[in-house]
Amino acid sequence: MTATVAETREVGSPPAAPRDDATVAFASARPPPPPSASPLSGPTRVASIDVVRGIVIFTMIVVNDIAGVSGVPAWFKHIQPPNADGMTFVDVVFPAFLFVVGMSIPFALGGRLARGEPWWRVLAHVLARTIGLLIIGVLMVNMDDAADDGSGFSPTLWQGLVYTAVIVTWLAPPVATRRGRVVTIVVRCVGAAALVWLASQYQGRNGAWLRTQWWGILGLIGWAYLVASLVYLAVRERSPHLVAALALLIGVCICDKEGGFAWLPLGRYVDVGGALGSLAATSVAGVLLATIIRDDAPSLGRRLVYAIGSGAALAAGAMLLDPLYGINKIAATPSWVLWSAAIMCWLWAAVAWVVDVHGWTRWSVPFRIGGEAPLMAYILHPLLYTVLILAGLNGTLLGWGDNGFGPGLTRAILIAMLVTVGAGLLGRAGLRLRL
Numbered sequence: 001m002t003a004t005v006a007e008t009r010e011v012g013s014p015p016a017a018p019r020d021d022a023t024v025a026f027a028s029a030r031p032p033p034p035p036s037a038s039p040l041s042g043p044t045r046v047a048s049i050d051v052v053r054g055i056v057i058f059t060m061i062v063v064n065d066i067a068g069v070s071g072v073p074a075w076f077k078h079i080q081p082p083n084a085d086g087m088t089f090v091d092v093v094f095p096a097f098l099f100v101v102g103m104s105i106p107f108a109l110g111g112r113l114a115r116g117e118p119w120w121r122v123l124a125h126v127l128a129r130t131i132g133l134l135i136i137g138v139l140m141v142n143m144d145d146a147a148d149d150g151s152g153f154s155p156t157l158w159q160g161l162v163y164t165a166v167i168v169t170w171l172a173p174p175v176a177t178r179r180g181r182v183v184t185i186v187v188r189c190v191g192a193a194a195l196v197w198l199a200s201q202y203q204g205r206n207g208a209w210l211r212t213q214w215w216g217i218l219g220l221i222g223w224a225y226l227v228a229s230l231v232y233l234a235v236r237e238r239s240p241h242l243v244a245a246l247a248l249l250i251g252v253c254i255c256d257k258e259g260g261f262a263w264l265p266l267g268r269y270v271d272v273g274g275a276l277g278s279l280a281a282t283s284v285a286g287v288l289l290a291t292i293i294r295d296d297a298p299s300l301g302r303r304l305v306y307a308i309g310s311g312a313a314l315a316a317g318a319m320l321l322d323p324l325y326g327i328n329k330i331a332a333t334p335s336w337v338l339w340s341a342a343i344m345c346w347l348w349a350a351v352a353w354v355v356d357v358h359g360w361t362r363w364s365v366p367f368r369i370g371g372e373a374p375l376m377a378y379i380l381h382p383l384l385y386t387v388l389i390l391a392g393l394n395g396t397l398l399g400w401g402d403n404g405f406g407p408g409l410t411r412a413i414l415i416a417m418l419v420t421v422g423a424g425l426l427g428r429a430g431l432r433l434r435l
Contacts (some may be wrong), residue, residue, distance in 0.1 A: 046293055048352040049103055051364045054371030054420060055347075056096045061381050061416035062409075063090050069408030076405075078329065085326035087336060094217065094329070095282045095340035096347075098224050102286020103348075105225075105232050106294055119233060126233075130226040132435045136166055137219025138212055139195070140382075145204040156389050158198060163383040165194040167376070172434030212269060218378075220275055227280035228287055237291040246284045250321075250334045253277035257325060271332075278332040285314065285341035289348060300357065304349050311345030314338045370420025373427035375435060377420045384419065 066072060079086050112122050139162050146155035168191030175181050202210050215223065227249070235241035255261060256273025264272060292298075292306045318327070318338035325333040354360050361368075370377060426432070 046352075046356065047361065047364075047368065048348060048355045049100070049107075049290075049293070050368045050371040051351050051355055052103075052344075052348050052371070053100050053374060054364075054367030054369070054424075055351075056093070056100055057370055057374040057377050058367060058416050058420050060093050060097070061377065061419055062412040063093055064381065065412035065415050066405075066408050069405060069412075071405040072408070073405065082330045083328060085328060087327050087329060087339070091329040091336070092340050092343055095279075095337060096344055097217075097221060098279055098282040099286040099289075099341055099344040101221055101225050102228050102283035102288075103290040103293075105229055105283075105287050106237060106290040109229060109232055110237070110294070113236075123233060126226065126229040129435050130222045132170065133218045133222030133225065134215065135195070137216030137222060138210055139166075139199065139216075140218065141213050141216030142202065142204060142210050145208065147203050147205045153201065156386060158201065160383065160386040160390060162195070162198050163379055163386065165191050165198060166379055167191075167383075167433065169195055170375075170433045170435050172432055173430045215270070215275070220279055223270060223275040224279040224283045227276055228283035231280075231284055232287055237294065239288060239291055242284060242288045242291065246281050246288065249277050249281035249284060250317075250337070253281070253332065253334055253337075254324065257331075274332040278334065278337045281334075282337050282341055285337075286344070289345055304353060304357075307345050307349040307352070311342040311349070314342035314345065318342065366417060366421050369424035369428075371424070373423040373432055375433050376426060376431075377423035379433075380423055381415070381419045384415070 063076075066076065074080065075088050076090060077088065078090050079088055109122055109126070112125070113119070143155070143159050143162075146158055148154055169188055171184075171188065171191070173184060175184055199210055204211075212219070214220070231242070231245045235245065252261075253273045256271075256277060261267055261272045266272060270276065289307060289310060292303055292310070295303070298306065315338065318335040321333075321338065322335045325331060325335070327333060327335045327339060329336050351364075355364055
């Protein structure tokens with residue numbers, strides 16, 4: 001398991017409207033606060049969450065984009081060798097995804113429950129989102145193994161059509177009329193039919209068809225989201241129960257590593273200790289932090305202290321469990337999970353102190369815009385390269401970034417800014433994905 005698209009191949013994405021139609025992986029569901037509202041009050045949209053989400057998606061794209069560049073220093077790569085005991089900041093990118101997935105859950109699902117939606121409908125919503133993420137994840141993870149069947153339907157063209165069909169299938173423009181809703185449904189059905197047809201046309205190496213493999217990044221996010229959502233629906237925002245659930249999921253990971261789940265048939269289809277244990281625990285840690293943010297009882301300063309303290313507690317747990325399996329992303333060890341969650345708690349506290357408390361927001365505008373449409377950004381990034389390759393322009397326009405770490409990093413930053421801000425602006429124009 002690993003993290004991000006070049007990065008994502010290893011482990012393992014508007015303005016978000018008040019309605020819960022933002023991307024599952026990184027959606028929050030609050031309108032902007034009125035001037036008199038507390039910056040971190042529960043019923044308002046929390047600016048720092050959008051900013052943190054944007055930082056995560058921006059970093060993911062930079063790391064993905066620079067993966068093939070020569071001269072990249074060791075600190076800008078995954079820990080080497082892959083089974084080493086340790087981690088670089090790159091090894092935190094994927095769990096950061098999972099953590100912000102968890103942070104979205106109390107806002108999105110809690111908002112639905114607060115509006116009186118029955119739990120079974122919320123559960124159906126969770127299952128539908130999970131299935132969507134699994135489908136996209138499987139399609140994307142098989143792209144590396146696509147083979148040319150000699151018919152002129154190249155793997156690159158197949159990839160581009162899949163990305164386009166994904167956008168069409170889950171595109172949800174705002175519509176106010178019955179005719180507009182019908183048109184939207186028809187368009188999305190066309191996109192879904194295109195995905196089915198493209199799946200039937202897939203040909204992998206040695207004639208293999210689509211396989212789940214490790215489910216892909218979005219698939220792993222889907223499994224973690226499912227488990228974390230079920231935990232939330234069961235215990236809601238009871239912090240002690242969430243802590244117990246986090247400990248239980250870490251226990252699932254340890255039990256799996258000791259062979260305790262070897263008898264489960266489920267293990268043939270999904271990594272029980274990883275996807276359903278460690279990775280889900282990372283999302284539950286995000287749920288736990290979000291309950292602190294949503295709770296109006298503590299003062300603003302106390303909530304930041306709670307977040308910092310939560311990070312310290314998670315770090316202590318990571319050090320306590322380190323002798324068991326070490327810190328390793330590939331193995332999704334408990335210490336890697338807890339250290340990553342601790343870092344995210346501290347990152348949110350730092351961003352909240354700057355953005356929500358002091359109102360220093362100008363620097364964060366690109367990240368906040370990008371954080372509003374992360375799934376669109378995640379899809380647009382590889383789609384951009386696919387289009388350039390099909391047009392024969394990838395070498396001309398992007399080859400300059402392959403001349404070393406400096407040019408490569410510059411290119412990666414520019415591409416990341418273009419994709420994330422562009423996706424956010426598309427969302428603000430009404431072209432958002434609803435998964």
